[in-house]
Amino acid sequence: MPSPLSRKPRPPYSRYHLWLLANPERPGGNARTRTPRSRRPVPMDVADLRTRLGLTQTQFARHFGFSVETLRHWERGDRQPRGAAKVLLSVIAHNPAAVLDALVPEFAKPHEEFVTKP
Template structure:
């Protein structure tokens, strides 16, 4: 069964590469709007370094987000939104 799915996928990929029309399934996931990283961090009473270490970011990333040089995108924005709503849920998941 899985071999036939792989072959079907390969055929579809070849057709796509040739420019032929192929049926595709697109999944669109809405990510939260911009998040205020500094506000989240300050509400938790953490320094940039401590926030970064606790949640798996680099301190430079936190600094760049807070200074507006860069903006969190996609999965990072989702993670920050979860941290904003329930930081303990993230901490439990990271310690598991």
Template structure:
């Protein structure tokens, strides 16, 4: 790594630490409004059953049902993941396919 890259990374880390300690004068906070996702519509567009959707994305079937029946709303990382699933499902499916292949390859090596 070059000296300039190292200095840039260190400056960023120092800014992050200062921000975490309450110093809002360094850097800026960006808030991204993540829209609500129609989980049922996203799942149906992929042609997946509730159990298959839950298995594909690592959540329980009960969670999928709660989201679809509006008893609960996805929050945080789940909401971001669902937004990506809704807008670009191929990206998620490709990434998961790669991870599954890596896991399968690693499991057969040992």
């Protein structure tokens, strides 16, 4: 077993960090602190999405698996959907029937009325 003293010393910066320091217009965060650049969430109008589908808050929450309280927070603007909820809402906005196909069993699929209204 090699002793800990026989290992090669590590350079103070990796090649990636040296590249980041040499390129001030770099993508990403600060090389010295290793903090990534934060992303700004794109606001989503959940109330508009729900009304385009012609559903009440209770119906929308029940069909797509959200709690009514969470839906109300999103619609009032107290909170913004994040993570998987934001992805699901994006898919619902583009193709609600596909989401219902995935969520609802075959024997209970009367969802032709959920075609997005222009």
